[in-house]
Amino acid sequence: MSFLTGPGREHLNGHKEETLHNEIVRVKPKKEVFVPLNNGSATKVDVYVNEGDKVFVGTLLARRNDHFNVPIYSPVSGVVGAKKNMMHSVLKPQEHLIIEDDGKYEKVESFKPLDYTVASREELVNFMMEAGIVGCGGAGFPSYLKYKNPVDINTLIINAVECEPYITSDYRFTKESLEDMLVGVRALLKMSTAPKAIIAIKKSKKEMCEQLEAVLKDDPSLSVFKTPDVYPMGWERTLVYEYCKKRYNRLPSEIGIIVNNVTTAIAFARALQYGEGIVEKVVTFSGDGLKTPTNVRVPFGTKVSEIVAQIGGYSSEDVMVIAGGPMMGKTIPTDEFVITNYSNAITILKNVKVEPMECMRCGRCNDACPAGLLPVRINNAEKMKDSDWMQKLRADQCIECGLCTYVCPSKIDVTEGVRRAKRVLALRKG
Ligand code: SF4
Ligand code: SF4
CATH class of the missing domain: 3.40.50.11540 (NADH-ubiquinone oxidoreductase 51kDa subunit)
Structure with a gap:
């Protein structure tokens, strides 16, 4: 299957209004x-x-x-x-x-x-x-x-x-x-x-x-x-x-x-x-885990925790800190890391416990994948630790866009399974 064979695109709720119209705020390290x-x-x-x-x-x-x-x-x-x-x-x-x-x-x-x-x-x-x-x-x-x-x-x-x-x-x-x-x-x-x-x-x-x-x-x-x-x-x-x-x-x-x-x-x-x-x-700090979503201008190397404190703090005690956006970003288990010279966003979301259900084989994740992959099958191959199958399914071509998780009605973190498969293939390659 080639790239962009399926629809591979979704209109998402942008949540951009929270910061779109406000001027950039200058923040300094402590x-x-x-x-x-x-x-x-x-x-x-x-x-x-x-x-x-x-x-x-x-x-x-x-x-x-x-x-x-x-x-x-x-x-x-x-x-x-x-x-x-x-x-x-x-x-x-x-x-x-x-x-x-x-x-x-x-x-x-x-x-x-x-x-x-x-x-x-x-x-x-x-x-x-x-x-x-x-x-x-x-x-x-x-x-x-x-x-x-x-x-x-x-x-x-x-x-x-x-x-x-x-x-x-x-x-x-x-x-x-x-x-x-x-x-x-x-x-x-x-x-x-x-x-x-x-x-x-x-x-x-x-x-x-x-x-x-x-x-x-x-x-x-x-x-x-x-x-x-x-x-x-x-x-x-x-x-x-x-x-x-x-x-x-x-x-x-x-x-x-x-x-x-x-x-x-x-x-x-x-x-x-x-x-x-x-x-x-210039970095967007946004998400429902923040009291005041803000675009900040900071020297790179400034700690995320210090920036959050200066723009009003967290709105909840239990938040998830993502380096990047909610779809492609990486969840970091601490806020003690810094803005790099290529950071563009930190997304902070309230932690909501989601109980995944059984896969209902609806195929929505496959239809949504912009890279033309079969994420549900890659997840199965990863569960079975079958790296040949993962390779055949081209797990290494996943761009980690997060759409397969986003569309899944069973609330399965399909992207995470594909990510693990990618890591297996990367290790196999050496
Ligand atoms: S995260 Fe990877 S497998 Fe899932 S939809 Fe995006 S490109 Fe496809
Ligand atoms: S979208 Fe979710 S429920 Fe549907 S096939 Fe993919 S993993 Fe299974």
């Missing part, structure tokens, strides 16, 4: 930040500072130096402390570098700004690497890799769909940074070699669609692409298919397309204009 040195996949990270060193916002602290090159710049000014292993939003403990925040936010230019209109494509790609720009849509993949060797690229898609419930950080950040966003998109377009870029956004976001159409009207290379309000429209494969009705195997560049998140374009614009890497993040 006394220190914990800069993650690893997002769970780096094999070599060089640290350039020592305990006791004075640093500024923008000081180069460390660099991922394996098959990826990703510098990490200080999010606050203050003094370097010790290293500490603590929980990370990838759901594993990772090494963090403590910076004692002096509260002054004194800045240094991390690198010289660059005029994208005169810089060459190669200069821009190198600049993006040196700026440490990573995918800000929640993935954290180093963005320069997408632009290194573009071949026959016909369209750059700027993904502003933000389809998961509760999350509005992209919307708010874009609304408050339209000028920067346009600079970023134009620079990315030059790097992509494509003749045109489209900004993909849900048609239900009428006000933003109109605002974008007004600012783009005199530029024939940029346009707005309105998508249906369904989930998971922001998933790269769904979005690319919606735009050009074509599928690809591994990467959209195989069919001439590069996709980047809208807030990545904003981060890149800030690097180009002000010589700053990603030192702060």
Whole structure:
């Protein structure tokens, strides 16, 4: 079965009204930040500072130096402390570098700004690497890799769909940074070699669609692409298919397309204009487990527990903390973890005990899967510990969108079973 064979999309209750119309609130760490040195996949990270060193916002602290090159710049000014292993939003403990925040936010230019209109494509790609720009849509993949060797690229898609419930950080950040966003998109377009870029956004976001159409009207290379309000429209494969009705195997560049998140374009614009890497993040804190759902702007490395306390606290004693949205995010067993340089949301829900019932073999999970998988069968294969069957059912291609759990009338956490099967296959692969 191929991708998107079934309906594979659902209109979900967005819960976005809780934060959509409110301005972003600035929140500061209480006394220190914990800069993650690893997002769970780096094999070599060089640290350039020592305990006791004075640093500024923008000081180069460390660099991922394996098959990826990703510098990490200080999010606050203050003094370097010790290293500490603590929980990370990838759901594993990772090494963090403590910076004692002096509260002054004194800045240094991390690198010289660059005029994208005169810089060459190669200069821009190198600049993006040196700026440490990573995918800000929640993935954290180093963005320069997408632009290194573009071949026959016909369209750059700027993904502003933000389809998961509760999350509005992209919307708010874009609304408050339209000028920067346009600079970023134009620079990315030059790097992509494509003749045109489209900004993909849900048609239900009428006000933003109109605002974008007004600012783009005199530029024939940029346009707005309105998508249906369904989930998971922001998933790269769904979005690319919606735009050009074509599928690809591994990467959209195989069919001439590069996709980047809208807030990545904003981060890149800030690097180009002000010589700053990603030192702060706009993050949606939402869900019924919070008294006051809020979009916050914080230095990355700030603890989730501190942010929650500053925006009004929890609405219940028993909450579930999710790094990301409720569909694709990871449930973290503590709030003592930090905002990374690619976080976009923390969803906090009241813990409701759900008793699952027997599978009634209705097949709704199979119909809902946007990746064309058979989640109920993968669950059966996982229960029987039959890894050959899991492989045959392509469990490794699950994108963890959560739709199979969402549609299940028996309240079975089907996604969790598929996740376990994915882990089995990953271990088998080695
Ligand atoms: S979580 Fe995985 S198996 Fe379930 S619907 Fe999404 S892609 Fe399909
Ligand atoms: S949706 Fe739930 S009840 Fe229906 S087949 Fe899938 S697991 Fe079984």
